[in-house]
Amino acid sequence: MxxxxxxxxxxxxxxxxxxxxxxxxxxxxxxxxxxxxxxxxxxxxxxxxxxxxxxxxxxxxxxxxxxxxxxxxxxxQAFKTLQLSDSSNHKSVCFHQNNQDLGWIIxxxxxxxxxxxxxxxxxxxxxxxxxxxxxxxxxxxxxxxxxxxxxxxxxxxxxxxxxxxxxWPYRQGCLTVQLELQPQQQFAGVQPAHTAWEMFRPEGPLAVLPLGGNSYQVVWSAPFKRCQERAALDPAALLEALAQVLPIQLKPIALLDKPGAFPVxxxxxxxxxxxxxxxxxxxxxxxxxxxxxxxxxxxxxxxxxxxxxxxxxxxxxxxxxxxxxxxxxxxxxxxxxxxxxxxxxxxxxxxxxxxxxxxxxxxxxxxxxxxxxxxxxxxxxxxxxx
Ligand SMILES: Cc1cc2nc3c(=O)[nH]c(=O)nc-3n(C[C@H](O)[C@H](O)[C@H](O)COP(=O)(O)OP(=O)(O)OC[C@H]3O[C@@H](n4cnc5c(N)ncnc54)[C@H](O)[C@@H]3O)c2cc1C
CATH class of the missing domain: 3.50.50.60 (FAD/NAD(P)-binding domain)
Known part of the structure; x- marks a missing residue:
C-alpha cells in the first residue's frame, strides 16, 4: 500500500x-x-x-x-478431516492436511x-x-x-x-437441523469432533458438520416435498429417519432446533x-x-x-x-x-x-x-x- x-x-x-x-x-x-x-x-x-x-x-x-x-x-468449531462418500457404490475418500484445519463451522x-x-x-x-x-x-x-x-x-x-x-430451481430442496449425537469414540482412525461428512446419496447430498461437543448441523438434500414432509415429522420419527442415513458411528439422540426445509x-x-x-x-x-x-x-x-x-x-x-x-x-x-x-x-x-x-x-x-x-x-x- x-x-x-x-x-x-x-x-x-x-x-x-x-x-x-x-x-x-x-x-x-x-x-x-x-x-x-x-x-x-x-x-x-x-x-x-x-x-x-x-x-x-x-x-x-x-x-x-x-x-x-x-x-x-x-x-x-474447526474440522481437520472431511469424509466424502458415495452411498451407491460404498466408496469413500478422507481429506486431511497434516492435521491442519480444513474449515470451520459457526x-x-x-x-x-x-x-x-x-x-x-x-x-x-x-x-x-x-x-x-x-x-x-x-x-x-x-x-x-x-x-x-x-x-x-x-x-x-x-x-x-x-x-x-x-x-433454475433444483428439484432438490434442503432440510437443515441441529442434532445432539451420542458421545463419540474414535472410529476407524477418525476423530468425530473434528470431522465433517459429505455423503452423496441418490436423493441428494447429506452434510454433517461438527458444531462443538456432541452438537452437529445436518444439511440433508432431497426432493423438496420430501424435505418438507421430513421437517414436519415428530422429533422421534425424524431422529429415526436420520439414524437410517447418517454414517454408522453417528447415533442421533436429540434435535437441538426446529428443522427447516427450503428450496435450492x-x-x-x-x-x-x-x-x-x-x-x-x-x-x-x-x-x-x-x-x-x-x-x-x-x-x-x-x-x-x-x-x-x-x-x-x-x-x-x-x-x-x-x-x-x-x-x-x-x-x-x-x-x-x-x-x-x-x-x-x-x-x-x-x-x-x-x-x-x-x-x-x-x-x-x-x-x-x-x-x-x-x-x-x-x-x-x-x-x-x-
Ligand atoms: C432458509 C435458508 C436456510 C439456509 N441455511 C443455511 C445453512 O444452514 N448453511 C449455510 O451455509 N447457508 C445457509 N443458507 C444460505 C445462507 O443463508 C446465505 O448464503 C447467506 O445468508 C447469504 O448472506 P447475505 O448477507 O448475502 O444475504 P442474507 O443473509 O439474506 O441477508 C440479506 C439482508 O438484507 C436485508 N434486506 C432485504 N431487503 C432489504 C432492503 N430493501 N433494504 C435493506 N436491507 C434489506 C435482509 O433483512 C437481510 O438481513 C440458507 C439460506 C436460506 C434461505
Missing part, C-alpha cells in the same frame, strides 16, 4: 445487514470509507436464524485482514453477534439497522457515493434496477453493477449448498470489493473504474465455483450406470492421489479466486 491516505472522503451505502452486508461495511470502513449500514430488520431478527455456516480458508483470509478472525474462531447467532457488534462500534459506520427508510430519498450527498446491494435473494433494489437472474436454486445475475450500485452476496448469486460454498462465495465478493475500494482511495481510480474492475474480477470465481457445485449435484445425485461407474473411478482416483486431493481442497477453498 505504501502511499499516504488521501484527504477526499469516500462514502458508501450498504443495503442489508446480513453476513455479506456486515462484512462489506466492515471491509469498506477498514479501507477508510465512511459507510451507512441499513437494514429494516431488527437486531434480534438479524441474529436469530437457525443455521450454521462452513467457512473456508478464503473467508479466514478476509476475516483475518479485517481483524475479526481471532474473535470469531473462539465460537466456531452458528449464525454467534457470527451475527460479533459482526453486528463490530459494525456498531466502528466510528466510520453509521448504524441504520432496524429503521425503515424511504428508498427514494438519497442516502447521502457525496459525489463519490457507492451503493452496495447486499439484500439477499429477494433484493428489492436489484429488482428495481431491472436485473433478473439466469438459472442455481442462479446468477447477468451483471453485477449498474450505475453507482453493485450487487454483492446472495443478491447476485445463489448455489446448491453442496460443498458449503454459499457464504464463502458471498464473502469473496466482499474481498474484491474491499481491495477495489482501497485501490480507489489510495491510487485515485474513479468509481466507474472501481465498479468495472469489481465485475471483471468476480466472474471467473463465480462461474467456476457455481458450475463445480452444479456438476457435483448432477453427477452424484444420479443412478445412471455410466455415471455410477465414473463416480467410482473418480473416488478411487482421489483416494490414490494425494496431489488430486490437495488440488480439490484448494479449489474448495476458493482456488479459482487466487
Amino acid at each position: 505504501g502511499s499516504t491516505a488521501p484527504s477526499t472522503t469516500f462514502y458508501a451505502w450498504v443495503s442489508g445487514a446480513g453476513p455479506t452486508g456486515c462484512i462489506a461495511a466492515l471491509g469498506l470502513a477498514a479501507a477508510g470509507w465512511k459507510v451507512v449500514l441499513h437494514d429494516p430488520t431488527s437486531m434480534q431478527q438479524l441474529r436469530s436464524r437457525s443455521r450454521a455456516y462452513a467457512l473456508t480458508h478464503s473467508s479466514k483470509k478476509l476475516l483475518t485482514e479485517l481483524g475479526i478472525w481471532q474473535e470469531l474462531i473462539k465460537n466456531s 452458528n449464525h447467532p454467534n457470527l451475527m453477534d460479533l459482526l453486528l457488534q463490530r459494525c456498531r462500534q466502528n466510528p466510520l459506520i453509521e448504524w441504520r439497522v432496524g429503521e425503515t427508510i424511504d428508498p427514494d430519498s438519497p442516502p447521502n450527498n457525496s459525489p463519490s457515493q457507492l451503493k452496495v446491494i447486499a439484500e439477499g435473494g429477494n433484493s428489492a433494489s436489484r429488482k428495481a434496477l431491472g436485473i433478473g437472474f439466469y438459472g 436454486e442455481w442462479r446468477i445475475a447477468p451483471k453485477l453493477v449498474h450505475g453507482n450500485q453493485l450487487l454483492c452476496g446472495e443478491s447476485a448469486h445463489r448455489c446448491h449448498p453442496v460443498g458449503g460454498q454459499g457464504l464463502n462465495l458471498c464473502w469473496r465478493d466482499v474481498a474484491v470489493l474491499v481491495s477495489e475500494a482501497r485501490r480507489m482511495r489510495f491510487r485515485g481510480t474513479n468509481l466507474a473504474v472501481m465498479l468495472r474492475r469489481y465485475q471483471q474480477r468476480r466472474w471467473l470465481d463465480l462461474i467456476c465455483t457455481m458450475v463445480a457445485t452444479d456438476a457435483l449435484v448432477r453427477i452424484f445425485s444420479n443412478q445412471q450406470p455410466l455415471l455410477r461407474w465414473l463416480r467410482c473411478r473418480l473416488l478411487l482416483l482421489l483416494k490414490s492421489s494425494a496431489t488430486l486431493r490437495q488440488l480439490s481442497l484448494k479449489m474448495a477453498n476458493g482456488g479459482w479466486a487466487n
Whole structure:
C-alpha cells in the first residue's frame, strides 16, 4: 500500500445487514470509507436464524485482514478431516492436511453477534439497522457515493434496477437441523469432533458438520416435498429417519432446533453493477449448498470489493473504474465455483450406470492421489479466486 491516505472522503451505502452486508461495511470502513449500514430488520431478527455456516480458508483470509478472525474462531468449531462418500457404490475418500484445519463451522447467532457488534462500534459506520427508510430519498450527498446491494435473494433494489437472474430451481430442496449425537469414540482412525461428512446419496447430498461437543448441523438434500414432509415429522420419527442415513458411528439422540426445509436454486445475475450500485452476496448469486460454498462465495465478493475500494482511495481510480474492475474480477470465481457445485449435484445425485461407474473411478482416483486431493481442497477453498 505504501502511499499516504488521501484527504477526499469516500462514502458508501450498504443495503442489508446480513453476513455479506456486515462484512462489506466492515471491509469498506477498514479501507477508510465512511459507510451507512441499513437494514429494516431488527437486531434480534438479524441474529436469530437457525443455521450454521462452513467457512473456508478464503473467508479466514478476509476475516483475518479485517481483524475479526481471532474473535470469531473462539465460537466456531474447526474440522481437520472431511469424509466424502458415495452411498451407491460404498466408496469413500478422507481429506486431511497434516492435521491442519480444513474449515470451520459457526452458528449464525454467534457470527451475527460479533459482526453486528463490530459494525456498531466502528466510528466510520453509521448504524441504520432496524429503521425503515424511504428508498427514494438519497442516502447521502457525496459525489463519490457507492451503493452496495447486499439484500439477499429477494433484493428489492436489484429488482428495481431491472436485473433478473439466469438459472433454475433444483428439484432438490434442503432440510437443515441441529442434532445432539451420542458421545463419540474414535472410529476407524477418525476423530468425530473434528470431522465433517459429505455423503452423496441418490436423493441428494447429506452434510454433517461438527458444531462443538456432541452438537452437529445436518444439511440433508432431497426432493423438496420430501424435505418438507421430513421437517414436519415428530422429533422421534425424524431422529429415526436420520439414524437410517447418517454414517454408522453417528447415533442421533436429540434435535437441538426446529428443522427447516427450503428450496435450492442455481442462479446468477447477468451483471453485477449498474450505475453507482453493485450487487454483492446472495443478491447476485445463489448455489446448491453442496460443498458449503454459499457464504464463502458471498464473502469473496466482499474481498474484491474491499481491495477495489482501497485501490480507489489510495491510487485515485474513479468509481466507474472501481465498479468495472469489481465485475471483471468476480466472474471467473463465480462461474467456476457455481458450475463445480452444479456438476457435483448432477453427477452424484444420479443412478445412471455410466455415471455410477465414473463416480467410482473418480473416488478411487482421489483416494490414490494425494496431489488430486490437495488440488480439490484448494479449489474448495476458493482456488479459482487466487
Ligand atoms: C432458509 C435458508 C436456510 C439456509 N441455511 C443455511 C445453512 O444452514 N448453511 C449455510 O451455509 N447457508 C445457509 N443458507 C444460505 C445462507 O443463508 C446465505 O448464503 C447467506 O445468508 C447469504 O448472506 P447475505 O448477507 O448475502 O444475504 P442474507 O443473509 O439474506 O441477508 C440479506 C439482508 O438484507 C436485508 N434486506 C432485504 N431487503 C432489504 C432492503 N430493501 N433494504 C435493506 N436491507 C434489506 C435482509 O433483512 C437481510 O438481513 C440458507 C439460506 C436460506 C434461505
